[in-house]
Amino acid sequence: DSGVTQTPKHLITATGQRVTLRCSPRSGDLSVYWYQQSLDQGLQFLIQYYNGEERAKGNILERFSAQQFPDLHSELNLSSLELGDSALYFCASSDPPDGRGASSTDTQYFGPGTRLTVL
Amino acid sequence: GESVGLHLPTLSVQEGDNSIINCAYSNSASDYFIWYKQESGKGPQFIIDIRSNMDKRQGQRVTVLLNKTVKHLSLQIAATQPGDSAVYFCAERRSYIPTFGRGTSLIVHP
Numbered sequence: 001d002s003g004v005t006q007t008p009k010h011l012i013t014a015t016g017q018r019v020t021l022r023c024s025p026r027s028g029d030l031s032v033y034w035y036q037q038s039l040d041q042g043l044q045f046l047i048q049y050y051n052g053e054e055r056a057k058g059n060i061l062e063r064f065s066a067q068q069f070p071d072l073h074s075e076l077n078l079s080s081l082e083l084g085d086s087a088l089y090f091c092a093s094s095d096p097p098d099g100r101g102a103s104s105t106d107t108q109y110f111g112p113g114t115r116l117t118v119l
Numbered sequence: 120g121e122s123v124g125l126h127l128p129t130l131s132v133q134e135g136d137n138s139i140i141n142c143a144y145s146n147s148a149s150d151y152f153i154w155y156k157q158e159s160g161k162g163p164q165f166i167i168d169i170r171s172n173m174d175k176r177q178g179q180r181v182t183v184l185l186n187k188t189v190k191h192l193s194l195q196i197a198a199t200q201p202g203d204s205a206v207y208f209c210a211e212r213r214s215y216i217p218t219f220g221r222g223t224s225l226i227v228h229p
Contacts, residue, residue: 002162033217043163043208043219058217090162107153108217110162 003027004111006091012117018079021114025072025093031055032074033094033108034066038087049074081118088113126183129227138196140223142209145190149211154183156169157222158205168206201227 001057003026013019027030034046045058049068060066063081068074078085092108121143144152150171153157155163169176169183176183182195192209206222 002164004162042221045217045219048215056214058216092162107165107168108163110164113162 001110002111003090004093004109006089006111006114007111008114010115010117012119013081014119015081015083017081017118018077019081019116021076021078021089021091022117023076023091023093023111024078025091026109029093029095029109031094032068032071032072033092034060034074034076035058035090035092035110037086037090037113043090046076079114083118084109086116086118088115122201128221129224129226132199132227134199134201134227134229138194138199138203138225138227140185140194140196140207140225142192142194142220143190144192144209144211146211146218147187147190149213151186151212152183152192153163153210153212153217154181154192155208155210155219156203156205157208163208195223199227200227201229203227 005024007022011019023032030051033048035043036046037043047062048056052068065081066076089108090110090113092110094108151217153168154166157163167178167181167183169185174185181196184193197201204225204227206224208219208222210217210219
């Protein structure tokens with residue numbers, strides 16, 4: 001158990017819908033990362049938050065957005081869902097940062113993931 | 120383009136053998152590399168990391184080698200066990216953004 005929790009574990013929805021995925025980082029970790037894992041694209045970095053602020057952006061679609069709340073939990077919002085959005089979505093948190101919003105070692109602890117199925 | 124890739128999608132070994140998983144990268148600006156293990160139905164799990172100013176780092180039964188000349192990274196697992204069966208990813212970090220390779224599936228036969 002990594003200490004990172006994600007809910008829900010599974011989510012089935014229809015095209016055009018909007019869903020919210022939730023992540024709670026390990027106690028003490030200020031950085032949260034979101035990833036998408038699909039069979040054809042592998043593990044793709046989406047976005048990173050540090051202490052409530054966006055710090056790095058990867059291959060995140062405009063239909064997707066995220067935020068980190070004062071209690072440090074994070075939510076990933078996926079809207080206008082398409083069949084191709086079906087994937088595993090992982091959240092990770094990292095060691096206490098070096099003051100620049102990134103862990104000096106970047107040891108990330110991953111949650112169990114949310115499996116999203118868009119029908 | 121810049122990429123992180125793996126040479127072999129599947130590696131099969133016998134229990135007790137040593138395993139070597141390889142990874143090529145093309146971005147010479149990457150300063151940090153990580154190996155992750157992902158078991159079926161679980162999230163990736165950190166195994167070992169190495170900074171670009173090192174060429175070797177050892178952990179418990181695992182060793183990571185970094186060859187910056189040919190931009191090559193490898194993970195060596197000693198005395199491979201059935202519990203090591205999983206997908207292994209290498210990742211590089213540049214400007215705090217991680218990029219993951221596709222993964223190699225390690226299958227350990229008892």
